[in-house]
Amino acid sequence: MDFRLDETHQAIRETARAFAEREVAPRARQWDEEERFPHEIVPRLAELGFLGIRVPETYGGAGLDTLAYAIIVEEIARVDGSLALTIASHNGLATSHILQFGSDAQRRRYLPELASGRMLGAWALTEPGSGSDASAMRTRAVRRGDAWVIDGTKTFITQGSVGGLCVVLAVTDPQRRQHGITAFVVEHGTPGFRVGRKLEKLGCRASDTCELIFENCVVPDAQRLGEVDHGFIDTLRILDRGRISIGAMALGLGEGALGAAVAYAKQRVQFGRPIAEHQAIQWMIADCRVELDAARMLLWRAAWLADRSERYSREASMAKLYASEAASRACHRALQIHGGYGYTREFPVERHLRDAKLCEIGEGTSQIQRLVIARSLLRR
Numbered sequence: 329m330d331f332r333l334d335e336t337h338q339a340i341r342e343t344a345r346a347f348a349e350r351e352v353a354p355r356a357r358q359w360d361e362e363e364r365f366p367h368e369i370v371p372r373l374a375e376l377g378f379l380g381i382r383v384p385e386t387y388g389g390a391g392l393d394t395l396a397y398a399i400i401v402e403e404i405a406r407v408d409g410s411l412a413l414t415i416a417s418h419n420g421l422a423t424s425h426i427l428q429f430g431s432d433a434q435r436r437r438y439l440p441e442l443a444s445g446r447m448l449g450a451w452a453l454t455e456p457g458s459g460s461d462a463s464a465m466r467t468r469a470v471r472r473g474d475a476w477v478i479d480g481t482k483t484f485i486t487q488g489s490v491g492g493l494c495v496v497l498a499v500t501d502p503q504r505r506q507h508g509i510t511a512f513v514v515e516h517g518t519p520g521f522r523v524g525r526k527l528e529k530l531g532c533r534a535s536d537t538c539e540l541i542f543e544n545c546v547v548p549d550a551q552r553l554g555e556v557d558h559g560f561i562d563t564l565r566i567l568d569r570g571r572i573s574i575g576a577m578a579l580g581l582g583e584g585a586l587g588a589a590v591a592y593a594k595q596r597v598q599f600g601r602p603i604a605e606h607q608a609i610q611w612m613i614a615d616c617r618v619e620l621d622a623a624r625m626l627l628w629r630a631a632w633l634a635d636r637s638e639r640y641s642r643e644a645s646m647a648k649l650y651a652s653e654a655a656s657r658a659c660h661r662a663l664q665i666h667g668g669y670g671y672t673r674e675f676p677v678e679r680h681l682r683d684a685k686l687c688e689i690g691e692g693t694s695q696i697q698r699l700v701i702a703r704s705l706l707r708r
Contacts, residue, residue, distance in 0.1 A: 370445045377389070413686070417450075420570040425451065448492060451486070465497065469510060471549075476546070496540075586616045589662035612664065659680045662680070
């Protein structure tokens with residue numbers, strides 16, 4: 329058993345870290361305070377291959393594996409949760425849905441656009457009354473000849489207003505509940521499809537999040553993604569890999585907070601010596617290190633299984649659950665180590681803390697992860 333990264337993955341980590349420290353870290357605070365999506369960084373993400381991480385090279389992507397995906401998201405999240413979320417959601421949701429379940433024509437049409445950054449992808453599952461309970465979905469798609477008419481409202485949609493396309497989940501057979509849901513690709517500019525209100529959030533404020541509204545939105549059957557009534561089953565597979573990326577985002581935020589806490593503890597003097605020499609501080613730092621290392625092992629195991637086409641749903645839930653909660657604890661401890669300064673915007677730990685909370689909610693709450701894990705054991 330080898331826990332070391334190979335040369336390829338180590339090079340990917342070094343590239344992502346250098347980019348994050350040189351081009352993202354100096355601007356992350358400003359993006360957050362302005363609550364502005366950083367359009368200017370998108371071409372650089374595409375140039376580095378970060379917008380088509382798992383897209384095959386034949387479609388203009390980087391053709392990398394799930395472990396590389398997790399490494400890239402972690403390294404960006406060390407300095408900016410918002411941009412890490414953009415990369416994670418673009419790659420793991422809309423792009424992944426088209427890659428896994430799209431037709432050949434859909435892959436040829438959309439994957440090069442997504443990998444190049446000419447389009448960003450949004451993925452619309454959540455609704456005002458339908459979060460963890462997909463069976464409560466109210467958005468409808470009714471067949472009309474060779475087209476579908478979509479009506480409904482989606483919310484908490486990442487890249488909702490800046491994306492060039494959206495993968496939309498809609499009910500096509502209400503009697504079958506979650507087994508009567510179908511996915512569609514809807515491009516921005518399609519009549520009947522518009523952006524609703526922008527959501528004001530606690531954290532990840534430079535990530536675009538908004539409502540999407542569909543009113544008599546007509547899309548041809550050629551825009552249907554996957555089989556009719558099979559959208560929710562496909563979604564479960566999309567979320568499994570997505571949970572690895574959100575876990576990686578959490579891990580990166582925790583690492584960023586821990587790094588800041590260690591640096592601060594070495595230079596902050598109280599009672600005549602650096603606070604790093606006090607046992608109370610040392611124990612908090614040690615707890616962070618242990619928990620974040622454990623989270624990384626869970627994440628890498630899930631990615632390893634995914635890259636070998638083995639079952640990994642439970643392992644992805646375990647990784648996402650533990651990493652998100654470990655990151656929140658690490659951010660809390662880091663802020664405590666900073667004391668009153670941590671409660672100000674002068675230091676990045678308050679932003680890491682705000683950003684990390686999303687990881688316990690997005691792509692399945694911690695409570696849902698516990699249900700997934702328990703049910704996988706109890707149904708044996």
